Structures are given as C-alpha cells and as structure tokens.
Amino acid sequence: xxxxxxxxxxxxxxxxxxxxxxxxxxxxxxxxxxxxxxxxxxxxxxxxxxxxxxxxxxxxxxxxxxxxxxxxxxxxxxxxxxxxxxxxxxxxxxxxxxxxxxxxxxxxxxxxxxxxxxxxxxxxxxxxxxxxxxxxxxxxxxxxxxxxxxxxxxxxxxxxxxxxxxxxxxxxxxxxxxxxxxxxxxxxxxxxxxxxxxxxxxxxxxxxxxxxxxxxxxxxxxxxxxxxxxxxxxxxxxxxxxxxxxxxxxxxxxxxxxxxxxxxxxxxxxxxxxxxxxxxxxxxxxxxxxxxxxxxxxxxxxxx
Amino acid sequence: xxxxxxxxxxxxxxxxxxxxxxxxxxxxxxxxxxxxxxxxxxxxxxxxxxxxxxxxxxxxxxxxxxxxxxxxxxxxxxxxxxxxxxxxxxxxxxxxxxxxxxxxxxxxxxxxxxxxxxxxxxxxxxxxxxxxxxxxxxxxxxxxxxxxxxxxxxxxxxxxxxxxxxxxxxxxxxxxxxxxxxxxxxxxxxxxxxxxxxxxxxxxxxxxxxxxxxxxxxxxxxxxxxxxxxxxxxxxxxxxxxxxxxxxxxxxxxxxxxxxxxxxxxxxx
Numbered sequence: 001x002x003x004x005x006x007x008x009x010x011x012x013x014x015x016x017x018x019x020x021x022x023x024x025x026x027x028x029x030x031x032x033x034x035x036x037x038x039x040x041x042x043x044x045x046x047x048x049x050x051x052x053x054x055x056x057x058x059x060x061x062x063x064x065x066x067x068x069x070x071x072x073x074x075x076x077x078x079x080x081x082x083x084x085x086x087x088x089x090x091x092x093x094x095x096x097x098x099x100x101x102x103x104x105x106x107x108x109x110x111x112x113x114x115x116x117x118x119x120x121x122x123x124x125x126x127x128x129x130x131x132x133x134x135x136x137x138x139x140x141x142x143x144x145x146x147x148x149x150x151x152x153x154x155x156x157x158x159x160x161x162x163x164x165x166x167x168x169x170x171x172x173x174x175x176x177x178x179x180x181x182x183x184x185x186x187x188x189x190x191x192x193x194x195x196x197x198x199x200x201x202x203x204x205x206x207x208x209x210x211x212x213x214x215x216x217x218x219x220x221x222x223x224x225x226x227x228x229x230x231x232x233x234x235x236x237x238x239x240x241x242x243x244x245x246x247x248x249x250x251x252x253x254x255x256x257x258x259x260x261x262x263x264x265x266x267x268x269x270x271x272x273x274x275x276x277x278x279x280x281x282x283x284x285x286x287x288x289x290x291x292x293x294x295x296x297x298x299x300x301x302x303x304x
Numbered sequence: 305x306x307x308x309x310x311x312x313x314x315x316x317x318x319x320x321x322x323x324x325x326x327x328x329x330x331x332x333x334x335x336x337x338x339x340x341x342x343x344x345x346x347x348x349x350x351x352x353x354x355x356x357x358x359x360x361x362x363x364x365x366x367x368x369x370x371x372x373x374x375x376x377x378x379x380x381x382x383x384x385x386x387x388x389x390x391x392x393x394x395x396x397x398x399x400x401x402x403x404x405x406x407x408x409x410x411x412x413x414x415x416x417x418x419x420x421x422x423x424x425x426x427x428x429x430x431x432x433x434x435x436x437x438x439x440x441x442x443x444x445x446x447x448x449x450x451x452x453x454x455x456x457x458x459x460x461x462x463x464x465x466x467x468x469x470x471x472x473x474x475x476x477x478x479x480x481x482x483x484x485x486x487x488x489x490x491x492x493x494x495x496x497x498x499x500x501x502x503x504x505x506x507x508x509x510x511x512x513x514x515x516x517x518x519x520x521x522x523x524x525x526x527x528x529x530x531x532x533x534x535x536x537x538x539x540x541x542x543x544x545x546x547x548x549x550x551x552x553x554x555x556x557x558x559x560x561x562x563x564x565x566x567x568x569x570x571x572x573x
Contacts, residue, residue, distance in 0.1 A: 053389065053571040073397070101391075103308045106395060
C-alpha cells in the first residue's frame with residue numbers, strides 16, 4: 001500500500017543533545033498510527049518538525065511525495081493538525097475561527113466550514129465565543145480545523161489530554177468514525193495507552209528520540225506470552241517454586257498474589273506443579289495482554 | 305495570500321476592544337487639546353486649523369505608543385498564546401505571514417490617523433466654526449523650531465491637501481518606528497516585555513530628539529513638523545527628503561531583519 005508520509009533519518013539537537021535521533025517511520029494510507037513514548041521521548045519535537053514549526057537538523061519528511069523543504073506549500077496543504085492543546089481566538093466564535101483558517105486554505109469549498117462543524121458535532125454552538133467552550137468542545141473544534149482542508153494526513157498531538165472519561169470516549173469514537181467512514185490517515189500521539197490500543201492499527205514506540213518498535217498492534221499483542229495472576233495462601237512457597245520454573249519468564253509480587261509471564265500453553269503445567277507441591281491456590285486469573293505492558297517493557301518502566 | 309492574511313488580522317483587530325479604546329483615547333486627546341489651547345493660550349482654532357495642530361502634536365506624539373500595543377497584540381500575543389500555529393500550518397510562507405500582519409498594522413495606523421483627522425475637522429468646526437482659511441498658529445511654528453514667523457494663513461483647498469498629505473507622510477514615518485518594534489516583538493515572547501521595552505525605545509527617541517538635535521534625521525518621531533511646513537516655503541525640500549529616506553531606511557532594515565529572524569524562528573509555544 002502507498003505511503004502517505006515518509007520520515008527518513010529525522011534528527012534534532014538542542015544544546016548538542018539529540019532529542020530526536022535518526023528517526024525513520026513510514027505511514028500507509030488509511031493507517032491510524034499511534035506515536036508513543038515516555039515524557040521527553042521527542043514525540044512533540046518530531047511532530048513540530050513534521051509540520052515545519054521547527055527546523056530539521058538533518059533528515060527528510062515527504063508527504064505524498066512532496067518534500068517539506070522544497071515544496072512547503074504543497075506539503076503542508078496535505079496536513080491537518082493539532083499540536084498539544086488546541087488554541088483558538090477566544091473572543092471569536094468557532095465559526096469565525098474556522099473561517100479565518102479557511103481564508104488561508106486555497107481551493108476550499110464554500111460550505112466546508114459548515115461541513116466540518118457538523119462532522120465534529122458542534123452545530124448549534126458554532127456562533128458562541130470559543131472562550132465559553134469546555135476543553136472537550138475545544139478539542140472537537142481542533143479536529144474541525146484539522147479537517148478543514150480535507151487533508152491526506154491528520155496529526156493529533158495528545159487529542160484526549162485533560163479530558164474526562166466521557167470526553168475521551170467522544171474523541172476516540174470520532175477518530176474511529178473518521179478513519180472508518182472517511183478513510184483519513186492519522187498520526188496520534190498520546191500518553192493514554194488504552195486509547196491508542198483501542199483506536200490505532202499500527203504503533204511506533206520511541207525512547208530518547210530513537211525508534212524502539214514499529215509494528216501492527218495486532219501482531220504486537222499476539223506475539224506476547226500469557227500473563228496470569230495467581231492468588232494463593234502460600235505466597236512465599238509459590239514464589240520459590242515459580243522462580244525456579246523454566247516456563248516462567250517473569251514474576252512479580254503483587255498485593256493479592258503473584259503475576260507471572262509464561263510461555264503460551266504452559267498454564268496447565270504450572271497449576272499441576274503448584275498442586276503437587278501442596279500450595280493452596282485460591283484463584284488463577286488469566287490477564288489480557290495489553291499495549292501498556294509492552295510499552296513499559298520496551299521503554300523500561302512506568303511513565304513519569 | 306498576503307491579502308487574505310491582512311484581512312484576517314484586520315478582522316481580529318475589529319473584534320477586539322483595543323481598537324475602540326485607542327480610538328476613544330485619541331478622540332479624548334483632541335478634545336483636551338481644544339480645551340487646553342483655549343484655556344492656556346487663549347486660542348480658538350477654526351475647523352480647518354485644528355486638524356493641522358492635531359496632526360503635528362497629537363498624532364505624532366501619541367500614535368507610536370498605540371503602535372507598540374498593536375504590534376504586541378498582533379505578533380507577540382499570537383505567538384505566546386499558540387494561535388500563530390493555526391496560520392503557520394496552512395499553505396502560507398512565513399514571509400507572507402509576517403508581511404501580511406505588518407500591512408494590517410499599516411492599514412490600521414493609517415485608518416486611526418484618518419479617523420482622528422476627520423474627528424478634528426468635526427470638533428474644530430463645532431467649537432470654532434469652519435473659518436475662511438487655515439491659520440497655522442505661531443506656537444506650532446515655534447515648537448517646530450521656526451521662530452519669529454508669527455501665524456501663517458493658507459487657503460482652504462491648499463490647507464486641506466497639506467493636512468491630508470501630512471497625515472499620510474506621518475503614517476509612513478510611524479511605520480518606520482513600527483518596524484523597529486516588530487523586530488523587538490519577534491525577539492521577546494512576552495507581551496509585557498514588548499510593551500515595556502517598546503515604550504522605553506519611544507522615550508529614547510523623544511529624549512534624544514529633544515536633547516541632541518531636533519532636526520537630526522536619525523530620530524523618527526516628530527518628523528511631521530517639517531513635512532507639514534514644507535508647503536509654507538519655510539523649509540527646504542532636501543530636509544524632507546532626508547527624513548523620508550530615513551523612514552524608508554528604518555522600514556527596510558528592520559523589516560528585512562524581522563523577515564530573516566521570523567524565517568528561522570523555532571515555534572515552540
């Protein structure tokens with residue numbers, strides 16, 4: 001499938017420190033691409049470089065074959081974006097804010113502002129001043145401004161940041177709907193791994209500006225081993241036994257019991273071992289593999 | 305595209321209170337000028353004469369202060385609030401964006417100057433009648449450095465053309481000052497900082513002009529005195545040309561520096 005965006009060897013230095021280090025990614029048409037990394041990993045810096053907000057120290061970015069350096073106007077025409085918190089002129093209405101952006105977008109349809117207001121569900125409130133909007137409404141307006149030029153690629157930096165669970169779900173559903181019904185390609189950077197797992201089909205994880213992993217979410221989760229929680233009355237004995245078991249690759253003591261990572265299909269053997277050693281097992285709870293666990297494994301710990 | 309950027313900026317300015325507050329303050333200053341002339345000098349200027357006094361004294365002195373505020377609003381606030389990104393990520397070059405915004409400041413400055421001029425015609429006519437000719441009072445000539453001339457009268461049509469051309473030329477000179485403040489606004493990301501330092505620069509221009517040499521062309525402020533007096537035949541054309549060249553030089557050098565800086569500026573806000 002054709003690539004919408006090609007990022008090659010992107011590098012950015014601040015005070016001689018590489019905050020983005022030779023990063024290369026490729027995003028295909030229709031992808032909903034999760035861009036993950038701990039705080040300070042270089043996600044926002046990468047996005048700023050992709051949008052021409054800050055200069056590239058080296059590397060290249062192409063969108064639909066257009067280079068950011070040589071064909072900037074054609075390049076940026078293909079992108080809609082929200083960078084960090086969506087900011088607007090609070091003393092203007094949502095309609096006026098969108099109209100200002102439409103004035104800077106050549107070839108835009110006359111009724112496109114009304115169209116995007118309807119897509120994001122702001123109809124009825126579009127003439128209200130933006131300063132009266134909730135954060136959720138501002139996020140929706142942010143998505144509306146990103147959709148205005150009908151771009152090939154939408155870049156959303158932390159689109160659910162600061163929202164309550166209801167607001168998060170609304171934005172998540174909207175992104176899903178836009179991807180499925182309208183076929184938009186997305187890059188979504190987020191701290192909320194649960195969101196990324198639900199929305200994205202592909203992810204990349206970066207750490208200290210370097211690419212750690214780029215894969216389809218489905219493949220990532222499938223290749224993981226089983227995770228099982230064991231609750232027992234003989235916790236110490238169980239830990240001693242499981243630590244020496246060849247089938248257990250990882251063990252963690254938790255409040256209610258033990259969390260173990262085992263080879264797929266080895267659970268029966270583990271249970272049998274526990275019973276044969278007279279360990280009183282209360283519950284064996286299989287845990288669902290998640291992107292979160294993989295993320296912590298690859299980035300080396302909880303996020304800041 | 306630059307035209308669209310300028311339209312956007314003017315639309316935003318129209319929707320804010322700052323414009324109306326500035327217009328009101330300038331209007332109030334015209335009224336104060338009429339009252340003070342009447343109280344202190346015993347002068348009652350007619351509707352044709354008041355505008356020239358207002359151009360030479362009020363527009364020249366006070367508009368640069370408001371230019372500092374407008375530039376802080378159009379450039380610095382847009383950057384620090386993060387709204388500049390909305391324009392940058394559209395198919396607009398940084399050069400177009402900067403010049404579009406600067407032209408909006410130019411249109412705004414000219415519009416306010418013209419508004420004050422028309423207001424001065426109206427207020428002068430209400431308070432002193434229309435009169436038969438323009439009377440340029442001696443205090444204006446003296447404050448411009450041309451003493452012992454007494455008051456001078458000019459025919460109506462000539463006087464009106466002279467007054468309007470003075471406003472246009474003064475606007476041009478003010479834009480030279482605006483270019484200086486623009487460069488400052490691109491270097492400092494705080495509105496308070498830009499306004500504070502901008503007013504300090506204005507004060508330096510004023511003090512330098514007063515202390516060192518009133519007619520030295522390097523001081524942009526208050527050039528209008530000379531420009532206004534050109535048609536009266538008491539000033540040589542060379543002096544005006546030097547002042548206009550100075551304004552062009554300020555405009556060119558500081559706009560060029562601003563364009564270069566803005567092109568390389570990392571937008572992290």
